[in-house]
Amino acid sequence: MEQSVVIVGGGPTGSWLACELRLAGVPTVVLEREPEVDPHSRALTVHPRTIETLALRGAHRELLAEGGRIPSGHFAVLDERLGFRELDTDFPFTLTIPQARTTELLRRRALALGADLRCGHRVTGCTETGAAVTVSVEGPDGAYTLEAAYVVGCDGTRSLVRRCAGVAFDGTPHTALGTLGDVVLDDPPPGAVASAWTTDGTLIAVPLPDGRHRIVMHSPEDVRTDRPGELAFEEFRERVRRVVGTDYGMRDPSWLSRYGNTSRLARRYRAGRFLLAGDAAHQHMPAGGVGLNVGVQDAMNLGWKLAAVVDGRAPDELLDTYHSERRPVGADTIEHTQAQTALMMGFSPQGAALRSLLGKLIAERPQLRDALAERLSGLSVRYPPPGRAHPLTGHRAPNLRLSDTRSLFDVLRDGRPAFVGFGRTDGLGDADDRIDRCRCPLAPDRAAWAGVNAVLVRPDGYIGWATDETDASALAAEARTAAAALYDPRLVARPV
Incomplete structure (x- = not known):
């Protein structure tokens, strides 16, 4: 059997994993159920560590050229912004670029490296049979099967691969909702990002490349466990007015949606010849826009290890370190986003007091501000080594300038x-x-x-x-x- 890898899901996580495997020469098939890239992009932000991740392979330039640069982030929409300019990176900013465009760029790279990308091909089952995994697929021309050395589930929170692997997805159902809308604003707020928090709701507004704005909101009535019907434009506009006193001349919505703070974590990121990455491994409220970034970094950790195992340069046990290194990052992401949810949705007097106190602490203590900025940016991740080791071990390396003019x-x-x-x-x-x-x-x-x-x-x-x-x-x-x-x-x- 040819030692190949099948990736289920062709979003940013699956596409970047395909890039890494093909860079190492591993035969790679990507099966994506949707025939086209979804034009509705929940993710808009690419954080500093993710830009570094792409830059490690020289794959960052188009994103830099197209994305808007925001030199700060937020924690729970507090007024005290988290500055990125002091971070130890060549990329001290967040890029705003729709997930659909990020997906297109990463797929293009995967194809150029020789990945077999099959859009409109839906996986219906996966069965591990000792030395291989049999993947059942329904394609445009009918059903067929593939055999692979390993199958990686990058197929989202409802992952079929995760279910086939028998991996539990532990966590909590949603207790709060958020709403978002991509709209035209005739009288938009100034600046790259506008935000507000009042006892009537939370709001963030970010300009999109097509001239529209993305508005994300949380309202007191959304602290709930039920999920109401589709979001109506008038409802959304009225919510915006309650928080900021204007609807910014809002019109022509291209997308309106609700989302929740369901938080779940795969009990294992690796089960035999099955591996999980991105939203198939972790689900959380999209506070701070971290989801896409954590998924791409999952793929970066897994890619070189899986390639080394497939081509015989490393034993199978190396794949266990993917679980031991990345699952704690997933758990930390859930804790981080749940804490922000509590602060963003804390519309009571007590919640307002907590926000005020935390904001003062961030303003008074630069070390706390910088620590939160490092966590949001992804630069704080460390993979603790087993046993005693040099204190630097497990930390990311900066882009050192070398003696021969390279970096x-x-x-x-x-x-x-x-x-x-x-x-x-x-x-x-x-x-x-x-x-x-x-x-x-x-x-x-x-x-x-x-x-x-x-x-x-x-x-x-x-x-x-x-x-x-x-x-x-x-x-x-x-x-x-x-x-x-x-x-x-x-x-x-x-x-x-």
């Missing part, structure tokens, strides 16, 4: 890991020929990097190993162990 992201563009040396690094020369080697004139001017002599950066841009060692023979021994442990979690790099 670290340039080196990682082909999806291979890289050793980066800063001082006496002769010992890296014979470490592992599967891993690129490069030099940086100086370690970054950051306290955590003081004394660091070398790091091993994983294909997804996270540090797999770091050392202060300068003795050539000791450094070489450490590096060889670290290189082996990168692909085989049964091995542990020697602590430093």
